[in-house]
Amino acid sequence: MDKLSKEEQLEHLQEIRMLMERSGKFLSLSGLSGVGAGISALIGAFLAYWRIGMYTSVGRGGIMINSVERLMWELIFIAAGVLLLALFLGAFFTIREAKKQNVSIWDTSSRLLLINLMIPLATGGAFCLVLIYQGLLWMVAPCTLIFYGLALVNASKFTLDDIKYLGYCEIILGLMNGIWMDAGNGIVFWAIGFGLMHIVYGIFMHFKYNKV
Numbered sequence: 001m002d003k004l005s006k007e008e009q010l011e012h013l014q015e016i017r018m019l020m021e022r023s024g025k026f027l028s029l030s031g032l033s034g035v036g037a038g039i040s041a042l043i044g045a046f047l048a049y050w051r052i053g054m055y056t057s058v059g060r061g062g063i064m065i066n067s068v069e070r071l072m073w074e075l076i077f078i079a080a081g082v083l084l085l086a087l088f089l090g091a092f093f094t095i096r097e098a099k100k101q102n103v104s105i106w107d108t109s110s111r112l113l114l115i116n117l118m119i120p121l122a123t124g125g126a127f128c129l130v131l132i133y134q135g136l137l138w139m140v141a142p143c144t145l146i147f148y149g150l151a152l153v154n155a156s157k158f159t160l161d162d163i164k165y166l167g168y169c170e171i172i173l174g175l176m177n178g179i180w181m182d183a184g185n186g187i188v189f190w191a192i193g194f195g196l197m198h199i200v201y202g203i204f205m206h207f208k209y210n211k212v
Contacts, residue, residue, distance in 0.1 A: 029094060029097070029159055029160060029163070029205070029209075030090075030093035030094050030096065030097040030205075030206070031201075031202045031203065031204070031205030031206025031207070031208075031209065032089075032093040032202060032206055033089060033090040033093040033094055033202065034166075034198045034199065034201045034202025034203075034205060035198070035199050035202035035203060035206070036085075036086065036089030036090065036092075036093060036202070037086040037089065037090060037194070037198045037202070038194070038195045038196065038197070038198030038199035038200075038201075038202060039195075039199065040082050040085040040086040040089065041082055041086070041190070041191065041194035041195040041198060042191055042195035042196075042199075043082070043085075044078050044079065044081065044082035045187050045190055045191035045194075045195060047078050048075055048078050048079075048187055049187050051071065051074050051075065051078070052071065052075075052187075072132070072137065076132075109158055109159075112158045113155050113158040113159050116151075116154045116155045116157065116158060117151050117152075117154070117155040118151075119151075119154070120147050120148075120150040120151035120154055121147065121148065121151045123147065124143060124144060124146070124147025124148065124150075124151070125147075127143060127147070128140050128143055128144060128147075131143065138181050138186060139178075139181075140186070141177055141185075141186030141187070141189060141190050142174045142175070142177035142178040142181070142186070142189070143174070144174075144190070145170050145171070145173050145174030145177060145189065145190070145193045145194075146170070146171055146174035146175065146178075147174075148167075148170050148174075148193075148194075149166075149167040149168065149169070149170030149171035149172075149173075149174060150167065150171065151167070152164060152166055152167030152170065153167035153168065153171075160205070160209065162201075162204075162205060162208070166197060166198075166201045169193070169197055170193050170197070173189055173192060173193045173197075174189070174193070176189065177189035177190075
């Protein structure tokens with residue numbers, strides 16, 4: 001009986017520990033948020049590829065010097081649009097999931113998640129602006145992937161552990177893009193990392209955690 005009692009006490013302690021760990025994490029992330037972000041990224045990659053192709057065809061195989069700045073601003077606007085759409089879809093599906101679970105969308109765990117996500121993201125965004133200022137445009141795509149991956153790994157301590165594996169994949173893709181930086185490769189890696197990987201991850205997370 002004493003041995004059984006000790007085993008029961010150990011089980012209770014393990015249950016308490018699991019509850020404490022869960023209470024410190026934001027667990028209402030929706031897999032559909034990842035799918036929405038991935039589709040948004042693929043749309044953005046298609047638009048960027050189309051615009052680059054238009055400028056290249058006008059320049060007969062190369063982009064004219066006086067068109068580089070205009071193209072750069074178009075690509076920045078496309079990226080900003082993709083970001084806003086992805087954020088809107090992410091917020092929509094996450095709020096819906098939180099309501100379904102009857103939990104608060106804004107508490108200590110969600111604040112910690114946001115802070116740990118934004119520090120690497122803001123740093124990466126600032127660094128990318130420096131690269132654009134210095135004219136190192138081909139470095140922007142790999143840097144966005146790497147810093148985004150670091151942000152996911154950093155934030156995974158305050159949400160579902162699975163998100164860190166997406167972060168590892170993003171970092172690896174960014175490093176691969178840094179090795180192969182031929183013309184057009186940035187868009188391809190960007191579409192894979194922010195597009196296809198988000199869709200695959202979102203579908204996996206939806207059926208693992210958000211099944212209706």
